[in-house]
Amino acid sequence: MSLIETEGLSLFYGNFQALKTISLNIESCRITALIGPSGCGKSTFLRCLNRMNDLIDGVRITGRVAIGGRDIYRRETDLLDLRRRVGMVFQRPNPFPLSVEDNVLFGLKVHGQTDRKILEEKLQRSLEAVHLWDELKDRLKTNALELTGEQQQRLCIARLAALEPEILLMDEPCSALDPIATEKIEALMFELRKRFTIVIVTHNMQQAARVSEETGYFLLGELIEFGETSRIFSAPRDQRTEDYITGRYG
Amino acid sequence: MRVPPRLEQRFVKVVLWSMTAITVFVLLFIVAYILRRGLPVLSLSFLTENPHEMGRTGGIFSTIVGTLALTAMALAVATPLGVGTAIFLNEYTWESRVTRIIRFGADCLAGIPSIIFGLFGFILFVIKMGFGWSILSGGLTLAFMILPTIIRTSEEALRSVPRSYREVSLSLGSTKWQMVTRVILPSALPGIVTGVILSVGRSIGETAAVIFTAGSALRLPTSLFSSSRTMSVHFYILAREGISMPNAYGTAAVLVLSILLVNIVTYRLMHRFIRKYS
Numbered sequence: 001m002s003l004i005e006t007e008g009l010s011l012f013y014g015n016f017q018a019l020k021t022i023s024l025n026i027e028s029c030r031i032t033a034l035i036g037p038s039g040c041g042k043s044t045f046l047r048c049l050n051r052m053n054d055l056i057d058g059v060r061i062t063g064r065v066a067i068g069g070r071d072i073y074r075r076e077t078d079l080l081d082l083r084r085r086v087g088m089v090f091q092r093p094n095p096f097p098l099s100v101e102d103n104v105l106f107g108l109k110v111h112g113q114t115d116r117k118i119l120e121e122k123l124q125r126s127l128e129a130v131h132l133w134d135e136l137k138d139r140l141k142t143n144a145l146e147l148t149g150e151q152q153q154r155l156c157i158a159r160l161a162a163l164e165p166e167i168l169l170m171d172e173p174c175s176a177l178d179p180i181a182t183e184k185i186e187a188l189m190f191e192l193r194k195r196f197t198i199v200i201v202t203h204n205m206q207q208a209a210r211v212s213e214e215t216g217y218f219l220l221g222e223l224i225e226f227g228e229t230s231r232i233f234s235a236p237r238d239q240r241t242e243d244y245i246t247g248r249y250g
Numbered sequence: 251m252r253v254p255p256r257l258e259q260r261f262v263k264v265v266l267w268s269m270t271a272i273t274v275f276v277l278l279f280i281v282a283y284i285l286r287r288g289l290p291v292l293s294l295s296f297l298t299e300n301p302h303e304m305g306r307t308g309g310i311f312s313t314i315v316g317t318l319a320l321t322a323m324a325l326a327v328a329t330p331l332g333v334g335t336a337i338f339l340n341e342y343t344w345e346s347r348v349t350r351i352i353r354f355g356a357d358c359l360a361g362i363p364s365i366i367f368g369l370f371g372f373i374l375f376v377i378k379m380g381f382g383w384s385i386l387s388g389g390l391t392l393a394f395m396i397l398p399t400i401i402r403t404s405e406e407a408l409r410s411v412p413r414s415y416r417e418v419s420l421s422l423g424s425t426k427w428q429m430v431t432r433v434i435l436p437s438a439l440p441g442i443v444t445g446v447i448l449s450v451g452r453s454i455g456e457t458a459a460v461i462f463t464a465g466s467a468l469r470l471p472t473s474l475f476s477s478s479r480t481m482s483v484h485f486y487i488l489a490r491e492g493i494s495m496p497n498a499y500g501t502a503a504v505l506v507l508s509i510l511l512v513n514i515v516t517y518r519l520m521h522r523f524i525r526k527y528s
Contacts, residue, residue: 052421057344083423090421094414096433110424110432156418163422 001069003028003197004049004167009063011044011053018044020221021063026214028166031189031198033212033229035205036244040218042201046169049199050086051079067167084111087160089170093152093177095144095159100127100136103144103155107163126162129195130154130188150181157188168192170200174207186211205245209233217241281506288503291496297504301468305484306494310501312470316385316478319471320464321453323389324396329446331393332400339401340408341416341430353402360398367395368462376463383477388464395459396449403448407441408434440519447516451509457482481505 002025011019019041026032034042047053048065051072065072072082084107095103104126105119113119123140127133132154136142144155153173160168170189174182189198189211202208208215209229216226217240225232225241236242253261299309335356339349371391381387411434419429435442457480465477466487479487481501488498 050421052417055417055420080423080425083421088421090414090418092414094412094418096415096418097437106419106432107422107424110419110422110428159422 002026003068005066007064009048009065011048012060014058018221022223024216024223024226026197026199028197029193030214031193031200031212032214033208034201034216034218035208036218038203041221042218043171046171046199046201049169050083050088052088084163085165086167086169087163087165089156089160089168089173091172091175093149093156095152095155097143097145099141100144100155101140104158104162106159122162126158129161130158132158149177150184153177153185166197168196168198170198172202173200217244284499284502284506288499291500292503296500300470304493305488305497310481310484310504312468313479313481313484316471317454317480319385319478320388320392320460320480321450323385324392324453325446325450327390327393328397328400328449332397333404333442335401336404336408337430340405341426341434356398356401364395364456365458367391368459371459371463382475383463383465384475385464385471385478386474388460391459391463392453392456396452399449400445403445404442407438410441411437440522444516444520447512451512454509455482455505457486
């Protein structure tokens, strides 16, 4: 059984069909990349996995999405718990305008953790996991908005790591960063892969090729091809995938 | 005939400049005139003594207390109602016909002349609910009058909080209420406070709605059910019935100064708010 399984997943914005019967299995503790041109549905797909699409007016979803074998679109799904287990890193670094400490501990506090000792320990461990502890341990009270873009994005990952989710969804996490910062975040993803299952959406094909073990190619709401990254980039089976990765399209 | 652009430009510049000058002059003239006639009357005893002989002698202490009590009452009612409505409109519903109607209603409410509010308050609170002329009736009436301002400024403040804060908060598994109290409200607070302070200015200066609902008793109010006279009502009665023009100007000076103070505070806050979020 795969950690994430979708079966015939379709999504409509009003009358517009943004996802067309997507069936896809994502294995645990690997990095899976979703690539495709802008507007192809890859981010929409990602947002189905933690039900962030629920926040948009007029969205309708059919098909099945199961995480750990359980359908997350069942009526009795606990959304708060689902989102704790399936964390999301966004395109732009988006720390709250709070201190570094309050950012990291936000999730834990929201989920009811009040024990000072546990909070302090989690704070240190989460910042260590993203290599910010040494830089920031004396600046835990500074406002997170004063950090650099790369530090902010790391902080956002630390904020998730504190909740120890099973899955990290990353929606173009490096598109607002410069190449050096991107490299560092990618290195971090490689480390985190041991602890979390990572699904990353990117329009940067080199990035997909560098960091992921499996790749899916989306086009106009359809999943065209899915398979091992090395195979997709060396011997795509579908002409459309080949056109895209060789730069003839998109 | 075509006017040469350069000449036109000069002409327009002069016209616009004079318009601004007139505005500023009128404002300064009013303030200066009132202060010139009012300031000589001001003294510590004017501020701390109750009025005697209908206000012909003595100070204005009880009217200052009345003004503060009414304003506090109005704020205590209107702030939670207004901020709550704004939160509901902005965070808990989708944009729809209903929300547009509510907003339109609030805007209409803001345009209703205050004397109509006074009449409404008189009928509902003073007569029907039996509160009589009192701080309670006056405060509730004022509350409904300033409610639209508080709703709209709070909504504006909530809307200026980046969408991403909401997304992140929910994506971390917070409830909507946790999102509102921990992320949205702290960011929107300066804007909300600005709206509330603007309403304070409006409450302090209001006369028509208050004279109908809080009455004009000169005694120091002792409870929410006491009738009480505000500074603006006091000024109106002193001037209109020719009781004492010097004391009327003294009251006006205190009014103008306090509203000026309120506006300066608002301006400062707004400035800080803008600096923080731009």
